[in-house]
Amino acid sequence: MSPLSPALFPALAEAQADPDGPGSHRPALRFGDRSVTYGELAATASPLAARVAEAGRIAVWATPTLETAVAVVAALLAGVPAVPLNPKSGESELGHIVSDSAPTLVLAAPGTQLPPALAALERVDIDVDVAVDINVRGRGTASPDPGTLETPALIVYTSGTTGPPKGAVIPRRAIATTLDALADAWQWTGDDVLVHGLPLFHVHGLILGILGPLRRGGSVRHLGRFETAGVARELSEGATMLFGVPTMYHRIAETLPDDPALAKALARARLLVSGSAALPVHDHERIAQATGRRVIERYGMTETLMNTSVRADGEPRAGTVGVPLPGVELRLTEEDGTTAVEAYDGETVGEIQVRGPNLFTEYLNRPEATAAAFTEDGWFRTGDMAVRDPDGYVRIVGRKATDLIKSGGYKIGAGEIENALLEHPGVREAAVTGEPDADLGERIVAWIVPADPQSPPTVEELADHVASRLAPHKRPRVVHHLDALPRNDMGKIMKRALTHD
Structure with missing residues (x-):
């Protein structure tokens, strides 16, 4: 098309x-x-x-x-x-x-x-x-x-x-090119039936979830509100694809051990897609183990629509958002915003910049903001930090404003530490931020919702856990225990609301 x-x-x-x-x-x-x-x-x-x-x-x-x-x-x-x-x-x-x-x-x-x-x-x-x-x-x-x-x-x-x-x-x-690029990446056709329960005031739920099926000539079944029973019902009755955000897939992962009908229904799906925030690796693994199906992730934002995705015919690797979609140019840059990061080593962090027909036109009535969002040669500054694996897969490690931590001479992405913390059996939810440190520049702070509030994991226990999985300089130095993490309507953690008071 x-x-x-x-x-x-x-x-x-x-x-x-x-x-x-x-x-x-x-x-x-x-x-x-x-x-x-x-x-x-x-x-x-x-x-x-x-x-x-x-x-x-x-x-x-x-x-x-x-x-x-x-x-x-x-x-x-x-x-x-x-x-x-x-x-x-x-x-x-x-x-x-x-x-x-x-x-x-x-x-x-x-x-x-x-x-x-x-x-x-x-x-x-x-x-x-x-x-x-x-x-x-x-x-x-x-x-x-x-x-x-x-x-x-x-x-x-x-x-x-x-x-x-x-x-x-x-x-x-932008709508046409993004949806056609996703059709290529996901082998999305008019025979597909999509099920989702996402809100309809943003890109994920409206453009991908409603306009996407209509552009393909397929159909969508909206749940009204997300429920695992609704997902199981629709996938058992002919739906082929499921779109969701991490909080939805987390609920699915939590429900699966006691719901064989849900596991059977998910196993029938052609494609399970997560977006709008990073899906924790431990939820990936729990869903894969119970259903034999792996969730794939894509990466986009309001201003760019979709930039990358794990392809339906590619490797559904947990913790990555795949490769650039057809027609999308993507580069990583140093802090100066112009020097390209050439490394494909899975370690070197840079800011994602994108260019292509998927981009928005402008911020309405905000010419200064529009100009500031682009480089002189037309690349959009996403503000997202990532690394690239040797085969080109992109792994997002956080937002430049809130998730890039400079500690002891290292540039560290909060996202990979959060995934490591979530692999600890005593951690139900996790967020990572940085705070000023006279010696390190910034020290890593973990905000934890413990699995057992009466017996939360200690800072030493979590530091050793992270150091053994990632590297010693990525271990948290401070741990705060919370009843819940602050989240917005899309399930994204609002890190600016995390304070020490």
Whole structure:
């Protein structure tokens, strides 16, 4: 499939053109007990696309529902940028996003109560069930002109860890090329049926999890909310792929010993994919041992969509995010941001920079931030630190801002220490940070959720454990015991919330 075609969803375009054709009856989206075929999706999304075509920008109240998927598809058919809104965002954050992106409409499911921050926007209710009933027998409704591949498709707001969230403007070109590159890497076809329970306001759940199957002409079954029983049911009833984040796979790993039906269902899957954060090696191994299937990881971010992945026909090596996707250039650089790290030794740490058609266009209304994000020769500075193995596999060791620890003359990535700590039987969860040290520059600090709070592992025990697996200079010097690690909606550990107070 050529990304040069303006049709992001060829199967949907076919259903629009021929409502009685065989492709119109193929299942497209299913959320719980509600579903639409490609013909029904075309009959629902096309009139909505005509309704919003002159809107400028639209906001989508991105609940994990059929209505959200239809709203985003309609916006893409109309060539109108959609701004997915996280329903869990606070008033201040929502107010900033609405003010910054200036949508004229907000699309939501009927009966949904919207917060005051959206009160000034004209509301359009999406009643999928009524729309299907009214329109499905009509001849295909022509969609507005979707624009070119550089036309903005989505404005997705970053997490805002260092300031107010920034709106990454994602063009149609980036969506098409990323999804086609993943099709190559994962051998993803229209015969695949994807199951996931991810939120729909970010790249993983929305672009990969909803738009990905639609671009292939396949189908997606969304769980509404993640449950291991739902995963087992869908994989046992024909689903071929599972997308999840590490917290989901951790729950799967914890459940497997007492749930043979789940193990059997996972063993049937063609592909198990984890992303949005690193999946601990011990969860990899527990799932592989119970199911005979290995989870593969990919690496991307809002501004770049997907950069690398373990390929379906490659080695599913735990702790790595595979190799660069087709069309993506990737390099590691020294701290100066320009000197390339040439080593493929699995040890030399550098910042990941990427270049390719998968990149966003700009940060909305932030020209200075956009300029600062790129090098003079067009490479995007990801802020992620990694090493490369001799065969080119990339291993991410942490974020430059929070996970690169300079101790005793060494540059150390927090991620590999966290994986080593998680291999200790007394550790349930782990995070690693650095703190100033007069002698070492920085000392390594471990934040531990013990498996048994009444008998937590000691700093000496954990230091010896890490030193024996990695190297003595990577051992933690300080250990804090916690009841739980602070995490965001995607399950990522919020290290800035870890304090000594």
